[in-house]
Amino acid sequence: MKKISIILFTTLFFISCKNKIEKPNIVFVFADQWRAESLGYAGNPDVKTPNIDQLASEGVYFTNAISTEPVCTPYRAMLLTGQYPLKTGMFMNDILLDPTSESFAKLFKKQGYNTAYIGKWHLDGNGRSAFIPKERRQGFDYWKVLECSHTYNNSTYWGNDDELHSWEGYDAEAQTKDAITYIEEQSKSKKPFSLVLSWGPPHAPYQTAPKEFQDLYTNVDIKLRPNVPEEFTKKAKKTLKGYYAHCSALDSYIKQLQDAIKRCNIEENTIFVFTSDHGDMIYSHGETKKQRIYNESAKVPFIIKYPALFGTNGKKSDFLLNSLDILPTMLGMSGLNIPANLDGEDITDVLLGKKEDTRKASLVTCIQPFGQWSRARGGKEFRGVITKKYTYAKDLSGDWLLFDNVSDPYQLKNLKGDPAFESIIKNLEETLTEELKRMDDEFLTGSSYVEKWEHSIDSTGTVPYKW
CATH class of the missing domain: 3.40.720.10 (Alkaline Phosphatase, subunit A)
Structure with missing residues (x-):
């Protein structure tokens, strides 16, 4: 019995060490x-x-x-x-x-x-x-x-x-x-x-x-x-x-x-x-x-x-x-x-192919424009999604961008406002809404989030720093 216990302990110790090393x-x-x-x-x-x-x-x-x-x-x-x-x-x-x-x-x-x-x-x-x-x-x-x-x-x-x-x-x-x-x-x-x-x-x-x-x-x-x-x-x-x-x-x-x-x-x-x-x-x-x-x-x-x-x-x-x-x-x-x-x-x-790829889109955001994309340089808040075919984004005033990345890989034609893509925009907006809900993101003004987190910003909307 003692011999079996020693063998069992040694085996468990070896497995434990092996698992540790193999991380x-x-x-x-x-x-x-x-x-x-x-x-x-x-x-x-x-x-x-x-x-x-x-x-x-x-x-x-x-x-x-x-x-x-x-x-x-x-x-x-x-x-x-x-x-x-x-x-x-x-x-x-x-x-x-x-x-x-x-x-x-x-x-x-x-x-x-x-x-x-x-x-x-x-x-x-x-x-x-x-x-x-x-x-x-x-x-x-x-x-x-x-x-x-x-x-x-x-x-x-x-x-x-x-x-x-x-x-x-x-x-x-x-x-x-x-x-x-x-x-x-x-x-x-x-x-x-x-x-x-x-x-x-x-x-x-x-x-x-x-x-x-x-x-x-x-x-x-x-x-x-x-x-x-x-x-x-x-x-x-x-x-x-x-x-x-x-x-x-x-x-x-x-x-x-x-x-x-x-x-x-x-x-x-x-x-x-x-x-x-x-x-x-x-x-x-x-x-x-x-x-x-x-x-x-x-x-x-x-x-x-x-x-x-x-x-x-x-x-x-x-x-x-x-x-x-x-x-x-x-x-x-x-x-x-x-x-x-x-x-x-x-x-x-x-x-590994063990689980189906069910992801609809990847979220992309600008919560508060600043620095090299300050408001003075055209920066603005947006929320958007990239799918395997489209890029879609909204700003605070509504739909902003829609690109078909397959037929237009360099994103030269903004399809926003094209009646042929109304249903696609609607579906992408629903996908974006789902993502924002999952992230508890109400898509408010950047300044409201700056205030909430008590960040101090300068006139360009950038956090002041020391060089």
Whole structure:
């Protein structure tokens, strides 16, 4: 009897240890302002991204990954909390995410993970270069972070020692090297790890990538999207050369990360994600930057590579993924508990074909226009949905936009007011209403939400911050 008990205890102990070790590692990499179409595998003929193209050929890549509120701070808050911006108050840049939030790193730490964050943060709201104390780091232990900077060469960061340091050279490259060092160290541990690497490029300024990558585009005649007005041709081509140089630099760092994961023998059991917080208009429709519902702003790249679950033969998914799905899916793929108050969905079973894809649409919002899309620049509140065929949006006065993205992929013809599409608009409005009801969003004026959350804004509708 004693011998049987010892054998049973040993077996249970082995199973327990095995399960603990087999929790997947997570390497979540996201760039700032990388639009979905600016990749080789997405059909762009000019941008050089061979390593991300290779990643797409080995993972699951999404053709309908949507940024729910396509601007920096709101996206980052949704990534960490899995909650809609009106539930956290994080609907503009440069405001503080509640330090008590039950967020990404805290959830993984509770279930046995080491956690790390390297790069741009943009969730503290106390000045873009200010020190962020441990109690406001949302549970991340390894910490090499600056709130926000778009100076990509020799930029600064705050380290675990609470001292200010500088990244040597192009910061995305230095941050990648640091992430690789972290991966190498963690690969020797029995505990799984969750690493978030947040790059500042390809966000403006566009002409600051390393020379070797800028040289790739010096003599290239950039092909513009048909929705760029002729008067912006020269500006758009110049901007895209710099933008693509940043993209190609980051693409080379994806290879370095993948090589490190393979070298450490953890590829099979590592969830690797590449994505972005939002896109960049780059003169499509004569517009710049983000916050819009146009494809160039709202659609982002999203690739998941997880060999243990999906193998390494690339799969394309047209699932309407949104920002709120990321946290529950990362938890679900890791076999961890998912809090009931998250607003997104664990889509693991949908990707595995075990569950039907029933999603009608992905929600896109602008709750309070600000900054680069202030009211003075044409910014306004809107709520909209993107389906596999249409983009539809309302502003406070009623129907605003309807595009057929299949027959009109560059969104050149607004179908609002066309009698032939009245029933389609009605159905899309009903879908939007369902989504807003699910999110407890009454679609009020931006100022009413600013007042409710007691945010302080300047004359442009932007939260004042310190540089």
